[in-house]
Amino acid sequence: MFVIDNVGKEEPLRSSTREMLRRVLWGLMLVLSVVIYGSHAPLISLCRVDGQIPFSSSAVVLLIELSKFLVSLVCLVISDGKSLETSISWRLALPYALPAILYGANNNLVVHMQHFMDPSSFQVLSNLKIVSTALLYSIFLRQKLSIRKWFALFLLMASGALYSSGGIEAVDKASPDTHLYVTIPGLLLMLLYCLISGMSAVYTEKTLKTQKIPLNLQNLFLYSFGIVINWLAHLTGSHSGGFLDGFSIWVVVIIVSQAANGLIMSAIMKHSNNITRLFVISCSMLVNGLLSYMLFQLQLTFLFFLAVVLIGLAVCLFYGIR
Numbered sequence: 001m002f003v004i005d006n007v008g009k010e011e012p013l014r015s016s017t018r019e020m021l022r023r024v025l026w027g028l029m030l031v032l033s034v035v036i037y038g039s040h041a042p043l044i045s046l047c048r049v050d051g052q053i054p055f056s057s058s059a060v061v062l063l064i065e066l067s068k069f070l071v072s073l074v075c076l077v078i079s080d081g082k083s084l085e086t087s088i089s090w091r092l093a094l095p096y097a098l099p100a101i102l103y104g105a106n107n108n109l110v111v112h113m114q115h116f117m118d119p120s121s122f123q124v125l126s127n128l129k130i131v132s133t134a135l136l137y138s139i140f141l142r143q144k145l146s147i148r149k150w151f152a153l154f155l156l157m158a159s160g161a162l163y164s165s166g167g168i169e170a171v172d173k174a175s176p177d178t179h180l181y182v183t184i185p186g187l188l189l190m191l192l193y194c195l196i197s198g199m200s201a202v203y204t205e206k207t208l209k210t211q212k213i214p215l216n217l218q219n220l221f222l223y224s225f226g227i228v229i230n231w232l233a234h235l236t237g238s239h240s241g242g243f244l245d246g247f248s249i250w251v252v253v254i255i256v257s258q259a260a261n262g263l264i265m266s267a268i269m270k271h272s273n274n275i276t277r278l279f280v281i282s283c284s285m286l287v288n289g290l291l292s293y294m295l296f297q298l299q300l301t302f303l304f305f306l307a308v309v310l311i312g313l314a315v316c317l318f319y320g321i322r
Contacts, residue, residue: 029264029267030264030268030276030280032260032261032264033261033264033265033268033280033284034280034283034284034286034287035284035287036257036258036260036261036264036284037261037280037281037284037287037288038283038284038285038286038287038288038290038291039257039287039288039291040254040257040258040288041288041292042288042291042292042295042296043250043253043254043257044254045295045296046250046295047246047248047250047251047254049246053246054245054246055244055245055246055247055251056234056237056241056243056245056246058230058233058234058237059234059243059244060251060254060255061107061230061233062227062230062231062233062234063255064255064258064259064262065223065226065227065230066223066227067255067256067259068219068223068226068259068262068263069219069220069223069224069226069227071259071263072216072217072219072220072223072263073216073220075216076214076216076217076220079214079216080214080216080217092211092213092221093221093224095207095211095221096207096218096221096222096224096225097225098200098203099200099203099204099207099222099225100222100225100226100228100229101225101229102196102199102200102203103200103226103229104229104230104233105196106193106196106197106200107233109189109192109193109196110122110193112189113186113189113190113193116182116183116185116186116189117182117183117186117190118182121182121186122190123164123165124161124164124165125182125187125190126164126190126193126194127157127160127161127164128157128190128191128194129193129194129197129198130153130156130157130160130278130282131153131154131157131194132194132195132197132198133197133198133201133202133274133278134150134153134198134274134275134278135198136198136199136201136202137198137201137202137205137273137274137275140202140203140206141202141205141206141273143273148317148318149317149318151317152313152314152315152317152318153275153278153314153318155310155311155313155314155317156278156279156282156310156311156314158310159282159285159306159307159308159310159311159314160282160285160307162303162306162307162310163285163289163303163304163307165303166301166303167285167289167300167301167303167304167307168288168289168292168293168298168299168300168301168304169298169299169301201269201274201277202274204222204269205269205270205273205274208266208269208270209269209270215266215267215270218266218270219263219266222266223262265277268280275318279314279315279318282311282314283311283315285307285311286307286308286311289304
């Protein structure tokens, strides 16, 4: 009787331990994603030679997509190899062509928008994609958000705008400030950019959650289209030189970290939602600012610390933290 009682008590204990371990791993994954997002721009700066980026950006993106594909393939073979034999079909794979096309379209829009507005205005206005993503998330996934949560998202957008408009700046201000300007075509392209950004994110989340197949298999479908589109982009690009020209150890770090972050983002879309993704991206601004301060001696301004406060308030309001 004593032995039976112990066995009965061990089961809830094991379940509680597994749940606690799952929460810890999920938290560590989110923190890692924040760090990777925030370190991306500083890493690119470390790659510069005489102020210029020496490598082909399309080659780097292609290698990132290929890395995510290979990791997903290995994980699928190890965890559920039978899915490769029974679940692969065009009917399941075709939905992932749309987000790949949308991501590719937005990458080109970013380049074209630079002709109609200055980089600083682009950084500030691009925070509108927080609102567009939340709106599309609420409409298409039928997730009703309370007034308190909408206000939290507004604070999140405001924090991004404040950070982009001068959260960090160079200590040496000898060079003249860039003239700020935004044209009507630029505003229209920005609205299109934010709409496509939200649409691709929400559509990807809906597809990942609707299909009852392993996430690693879904990643294979998504990254397959990404490889094809980025390979075509590289072939039609204007970068001169070889495929690996200008690569360094920092470029390898970028490829590995961004591949890991892509896999984390797909897990967030599958098991959480786009709102969590928005908070991860916004929190990464803090990491970006701190790394810029430590690595490049850039000055943290009042706007940076105000953005930190607004992000903290947004997290507390949205998730009900007291």
